[in-house]
Amino acid sequence: MDLSYTAEEEAFRAKVRGWIEANKPQGGARPGIEELRDWQKRLHAAGYLGAGWPKQHGGGGLSDLEQAILNEEFAHANAPGALGSMGISWVGPAILRFGTEQQKQKFVPRVLSGDDIWATGYSEPNAGSDMYNTQTRAVKDGDHYIINGQKVWTSLAHASNWYFLLVRTSTDGHKVAGLSLFLVPMDTPGIDIRPTPMITGDREFSEVFLSDVRVHQSCLLGKAGQGYEIVSSALINERSGIAAGIRFDQGVQKLIATARRFGLDQNPSWRERIASLAIQAKVMKAFGLRVLSDQLHGRFNPHTSAAMKCIATRLTQEFSETGVEMEGYYGTLFDVETSAMNDASSTWSGRYLSDRAMTIAGGTTEIQKNIVAERILGLPRR
Numbered sequence: 001m002d003l004s005y006t007a008e009e010e011a012f013r014a015k016v017r018g019w020i021e022a023n024k025p026q027g028g029a030r031p032g033i034e035e036l037r038d039w040q041k042r043l044h045a046a047g048y049l050g051a052g053w054p055k056q057h058g059g060g061g062l063s064d065l066e067q068a069i070l071n072e073e074f075a076h077a078n079a080p081g082a083l084g085s086m087g088i089s090w091v092g093p094a095i096l097r098f099g100t101e102q103q104k105q106k107f108v109p110r111v112l113s114g115d116d117i118w119a120t121g122y123s124e125p126n127a128g129s130d131m132y133n134t135q136t137r138a139v140k141d142g143d144h145y146i147i148n149g150q151k152v153w154t155s156l157a158h159a160s161n162w163y164f165l166l167v168r169t170s171t172d173g174h175k176v177a178g179l180s181l182f183l184v185p186m187d188t189p190g191i192d193i194r195p196t197p198m199i200t201g202d203r204e205f206s207e208v209f210l211s212d213v214r215v216h217q218s219c220l221l222g223k224a225g226q227g228y229e230i231v232s233s234a235l236i237n238e239r240s241g242i243a244a245g246i247r248f249d250q251g252v253q254k255l256i257a258t259a260r261r262f263g264l265d266q267n268p269s270w271r272e273r274i275a276s277l278a279i280q281a282k283v284m285k286a287f288g289l290r291v292l293s294d295q296l297h298g299r300f301n302p303h304t305s306a307a308m309k310c311i312a313t314r315l316t317q318e319f320s321e322t323g324v325e326m327e328g329y330y331g332t333l334f335d336v337e338t339s340a341m342n343d344a345s346s347t348w349s350g351r352y353l354s355d356r357a358m359t360i361a362g363g364t365t366e367i368q369k370n371i372v373a374e375r376i377l378g379l380p381r382r
């Protein structure tokens with residue numbers, strides 16, 4: 001296997017690196033929503049968003065390898081992600097795959113430009129891992145649907161103007177056959193968003209109540225009954241995005257800096273622990289390169305994203321646990337009140353708290369293990 005890059009690829013890398021250096025938002029505190037929206041517009045104008053999407057829908061038309069270089073350089077520079085990352089990672093690809101031509105024209109360019117920010121509404125009080133149990137109902141009424149129900153854990157609901165919403169359109173036959181996916185404007189009358197504070201003090205989540213929400217049938221993505229298929233393909237993108245988004249190289253450097261600051265860098269047991277995490281980070285990188293190589297050679301198994309998510313999210317928790325332990329008493333000094341203004345992930349204690357969520361978001365570790373067992377290892381279903 002040849003892991004080196006060609007001269008053209010290295011030139012592309014240098015161009016991306018220079019661009020990020022000149023354009024990256026400055027300052028230590030976490031950028032606000034408007035600053036992130038502006039950052040997204042600049043990324044889009046440079047052709048660095050929707051890198052693999054078709055050019056006719058505003059994508060960058062880059063190869064898989066160029067996308068990988070792009071991701072590496074953004075991680076290297078510790079540049080922030082786009083505000084509309086959910087739209088870019090899975091809503092846009094789902095519309096490109098299942099949408100009508102009219103839906104593609106209407107939504108895809110605005111997903112990339114940041115003019116539309118999307119939230120995702122799958123989870124309900126009694127339907128998280130068990131999506132088949134989705135209870136939110138959409139009932140046909142002429143050329144409209146009337147939606148009633150409740151969603152939980154909707155990330156960025158308060159900052160979004162569109163909702164990627166999973167509902168039940170039928171109770172006949174197998175539970176999965178009655179699920180459908182709607183593209184719903186967040187300001188439709190009957191949508192009530194109630195924020196749920198997180199342990200870090202962030203207000204990223206909301207409960208969303210839907211009471212007699214009336215949407216036109218043109219808001220249906222794909223066909224009625226195709227919701228589970230759409231969500232399954234979107235979740236594959238979400239899981240690989242979660243795994244790829246974790247920046248282990250910075251984590252290793254940060255652990256080394258913490259060890260130096262607390263005088264632990266000569267201590268053999270801490271050195272061994274950091275070295276072990278650095279090796280696991282390298283293994284994750286090699287895993288990513290193998291997936292990329294499989295993709296380039298047409299051998300890609302989409303369920304690999306379940307394995308990657310499982311390993312990467314547990315590893316990031318080990319990083320933050322190690323950081324907090326090295327800091328000792330200082331590791332407990334996390335101020336929930338100010339964390340929403342500062343970047344919680346910039347402190348080990350903030351990361352420790354927010355990393356708890358990583359093994360749950362996008363499907364829990366137990367569910368990923370079930371997928372690995374059944375879809376990759378071919379073990380019998382329980």
Ligand SMILES: Cc1cc2nc3c(=O)[nH]c(=O)nc-3n(C[C@H](O)[C@H](O)[C@H](O)COP(=O)(O)OP(=O)(O)OC[C@H]3O[C@@H](n4cnc5c(N)ncnc54)[C@H](O)[C@@H]3O)c2cc1C
Nearest residue numbers: 120121122123128129153154155357360361362363364366
């Ligand atoms: C940071 C974060 C962001 C999120 N953002 C969104 C969002 O934007 N939109 C959205 O819709 N949802 C979102 N979620 C919700 C997330 O998708 C769910 O929390 C997740 O799918 C688990 O569902 P649940 O919380 O209902 O737990 P449950 O499904 O009730 O699971 C409870 C426990 O039982 C285990 N379990 C369940 N079924 C099985 C099984 N078959 N085999 C083995 N173990 C099992 C689970 O692993 C878990 O440990 C987010 C969650 C987090 C943490």
